[in-house]
Amino acid sequence: MNDHFYQSVSVLNGIGEEKEKELQQIGLETVFDLLQHFPYRYENHEVQPIEQLRHDDRVTISGVVQTEAAVRYFGKKKSRMMIRLVVENILVSAVFFNRAFLKNKINRGDTVTLTGKWDKHKLTITVQDFKQGEPDPTKQLEAVYSVGGSITVKQMRRFIQTTLQMYAEYIPENMPASILSAYKLPLRSEAYWSIHCPKNKEELKHARRRLVYEELLLFQLKMQAFKRQERLSKSGMSHRFDEDKVNDFIHQLPFSLTNAQLRVTQEIMKDMTDSLKMNRLLQGDVGSGKTVVASVAMYAAYLSGNQSALMVPTEILAEQHFEALRDLFREGNVNISLLTGSVKGKTRRLRNESIENGETDIVVGTHALIQEDVKFKHLGLVITDEQHRFGVTQRRTLQEKGYDPDVLFMTATPIPRTLAISVFGDMDVSAIDELPAGRKPVETYWVKHDMLERILRFIEKQVDQGRQAYVICPLIEESETLDVQNAIDVHAQLQQFFVRHHVGLMHGRLTTEEKEQVMDSFSSNKIQILVSTTVVEVGVNVPNATTMLIYDADRFGLSQLHQLRGRVGRAQYQSYCVLMADPKGETGQERMKIMQETEDGFALSEKDLELRGPGDFFGSKQSGLPDFKIADVVHDHKALETARQDAAAMIKSEAFWRDQTYAGLRQYLENSGVLDGQKLD
Template identity: 45%
Template sequence: MFDANPNSLSTSVQFIKGIGEKRAKCLHEVDVKTVLDLLYYFPRRYLDRSHITKIKDLKENDVSTVVGKVQFCGIQPGRRKRRFVLVINDGTGLMSCVWFSRVQFWDRIFEKGETIAFGGKVGRYGRDYQMVHPEYDKLSEEGENDFLHTGRIIPLYPSNEALGKVGLDSRGFRRVLRGALKNYAHLLQETLPKYILDRQELISLRKAIENVHFPRSKNLLMAARKRLKFDELFYLELMLAYRKKNYAIKRKGIEFLKVGDRTRELIDSLPFELTDAQKKVIREIRDDMKKETPMNRLLQGDVGSGKTLVALISMMMSIENGYQAAIMAPTEILAEQHYLTLKKFVSDLGIKVVLLIGSQKKPERREILAMVKAGKADLVVGTHALIQEGVEFHKLGLVIVDEQHRFGVLQRASLIEKGLTPDVLVMTATPIPRTLSLTLYGDLDVSILDEMPPGRKPVKTYWRSDKKRPEIYEYVKNKIEDGAQVYIIFPLVEESEKVDLNAAIESYESLNEGIFAKYNVGLLHGRMKSEEKERAMTDFKSGQMQVLVSTTVIEVGVDVPNATIMIIENAERFGLPQLHQLRGRVGRGTQESYCFLIAKFPISRDARARLDTISKTNDGFKIAEVDLKLRGPGEFFGTKQHGLPKLRIADIVKDTELLLRTRQEAFQLAQEDKQILNWENMSIRAHFFKNYRDKFELAQVG
């Protein structure tokens, strides 16, 4: 909402001197709508032009600021076209400035005798120093306070073509912001109490805003950025702290007190011993499920650490206490794989598992919906189809969300609303760096599976250019002779799905008729019918098929211990988590396993970094850290969908230390002042409820 009051930070940006209606429209496109938005439109970087150099001390190619009097200015003829030339004298020498465009404009701007500061790269024209198209400030007799584009640390602002066309490049922003700060900075309300400012050694908000735009020194610029980053991260963590507290206080959950015979029977029937990490995590989940407050837990684990089994045991606890359990996967293929895996585990225990996905035919869907509503389905596996209207649960007790970062907050909230107050377990397919789990999952309790089943060997991984393909395939052929089974993976992305699918099918045909002609070669892709996919996987698992050519549909949930080799074609097109996920399909037995990444050159620097990383380590947590650094938090996790505030200045990758300090302050405050009612925290209360209420209320889960 805009405020018509000219003395308000909510005043429309249109009414700031120097903006007007045309510029305001362009600013609206970059989310600058009010005075406050403009004050929080931070520079992207800075140039230090604070040191003024005497002309006699200038050096060629240096970026310098020079102050002097105009000795001559005027339009001069050139070989091809006219130019505007100006000569200044600072008492130690002469320097010329030259402009090759808009010469009439510059001829009107400058006059002989004016004192002007020029900033730019120093060149030479003959024996004299020269600047071409320099920045400038006209100075009054006092001089110092007139420096805006030179003679100080200069802010450079984010701009775009539309803003540039209306004069809002960095120079235009500096002019507008100087006026806005002069007229409105005194209205800024402090957002942190004195005890936090003192404890964390932070400057005031007003001082920070003034110095982030026009720093008086490098130290003040650092102090300003630290203060503004602290604000952003503190309120982010405060939102998570109160969301977590609120979740526990407001919602009475289900007490799952019984551990039934079928859960024990399931564990006893396993052909292997649970790892210590699995036992520990199951205890943590069991303890949560026994409480009357709803569980809100994040389960993290590396590829192959046994998350699905932990999830199944959790679901059994819900079912044996008379409730239904639901597991929601991000894609239909993953949902189908979960369905087949879970069905295999519980088929002898009298547990009814159903699959609910968008592509099902209406009669089949109607039948499944009726079973879910009547309570005849114990375990419901699905995609976002689970949260659509018309899906009613009889008695939903536990919700498991697999690979949450592909889901939005509202989608999860919708599923949770279908039960009374079900317990929630969030599983991530690949590990998340600590900084991100603190922000995106800061209000969830965390369980980590940090142990692999015994006997697993790390997968030996190599990446090569496509020129080496014949050698790799020859090597693999020899391994097949020794009894190995092989995955050959092709990329498949939505934008080029048809082309990618054709490439995979053509490769399958050429391999089937060529180098692997004497072996049984199968094909698996997302467009195949469920029965065809199941048949291909069954043949591969049983060993009847030696080579499986697949698009990326085998990312998760496929377990073939005898599959010891994977070739990933066009590996440069895959992201790090996807490469790590795919590689996790081999090395599931006790034999030596290999993964060959074939890249089509030329490749980008980032692609090279991804392939280098995946070749050097099998540790998913290390891989996640590198991925976060390469992509940044926004792209890594799509933070917009989490209902978390957009960070204007803080960076949760680079500002980890500050993030931990803000988290400590925020969670301590939530503990000590449960409703933010202490008088010393009134500034926090006012700012929090004005700016974060909608995000705080968006969902009660992470």
């Protein structure tokens, strides 16, 4: 990119010191920043026939003025002006508020073009924009930009048009002619002009297509180049183990693996025996059996003489994984250790020594695993569960405790393929898309709040039969801003209702020890009904719990509701999930209906992505999603897939690294730092 583009915005006419500061505050520091400040919508000034205009729409009409402007004043500075004009042989009224200064500029017989809100019943337009003369066919669409400070949309429009006039011709083309021809894409400089100043919808469509593909291709090139550099620079760890012993371990499990588990296990075994480093994401719906697959991988690492570390986000989950793995490895000589924040003093020192001298084969723990005092003798496999809950730095710190160990990320959040490609483009992705045999689907019902007593009677009946129940609330304490049930109040109410049973309370503000006490009491059935916030969303396993009531269910995303629902239905008993909500909008009602009809986490996650957008998918803006300027991973999923395939083919080809036609794309990769071994976050 030419140095011109990295000059300060102050080089442009009309941008003084004050405006420069205001532009910097919204992230627009250079000329190129302005060019990449794409419109978020367009005002349509296309003139349509009157019979096609819809009531209350913003429309543009053009006609001949038939009357002198009539002005009425009210208040100190307020006015209402009206004219009549003929449009397509129909007499139309035009109303202007607080624009009496136009009275002497509009005369009978003038042709005018007006944009504003259309009243179909009164044949009246409330004017927002006025222009003398016929409509300009080259300005049917007008860009609308996000702004800040005292900068108006009109000023932003002017700044960007000045930038285009001065610099557009210098925008270098970075795409090979073969791609432009194959996909019928406009030149880069043309696309920038057309995205900001489109002549019509067709031109805008092609400009957006070009810029979306370019942005996604550059991102995917970075991902694929990073993957290539990782593999070229690091030989990884080649595990050598007796495959027959691994198969014997699988056969002696107390249950048969599903076809999906077997397929995924084979993919992982292939990675582990390969000399290149494994970097794989394992997706599996709630209860699909990811831990068992992980145990096979850890057993293979053990057979090859290497240690494994499994890092999970909470102590409760760490203990559950520890217990589950102890059961699975009961027959062998595998030494398993638990390391959490609660393990202190002499016990912690002894466990650390056992890890450092290699006596411990598998370590299960929380972020305690990445503390400085934890040293491994020969760490060969790193597994993180619910990996998006850990920061990039935390995950990397654990990996750096070994010499390029194989890495397996696990998540029970079913991530749509479109999102997996964009967020985890530098990983291989495996999915367990099949539930173990014998699992009964959880029956899900959507009810209104006035059904509460009936639902509580149903829970009471389940508890009387020896089962247990969860009651989930969105907030811990009462909120003045949100009218939603809170865990503390609900707990107090339910204690009065369930006088014969023990009602527990759990939320994020309890200490780790308090949470463990509550969960131990619930696991051992000393607590029959557990009122909780979403801290039970991940990993909590109480097979005896068969009923879940979720208050204000419309406050949760589909994927989160599915995660919560996964806490029941974990044994042979028929289980139930009751969504209590009075959603006001159509979207809220649609989400409740989808939850009733769909058990497939992957299908739900696709729908959730459509309804809520990628930024909120993980319930947090800190999801690691790339911050695209113009592309949308949901809307542009086909372009994303195409860009991924093209990027992978380019990075593998010799021509990409040698031919002049790819020079622009190579330059981008060199500037990104990926080729120098810089980490991709």
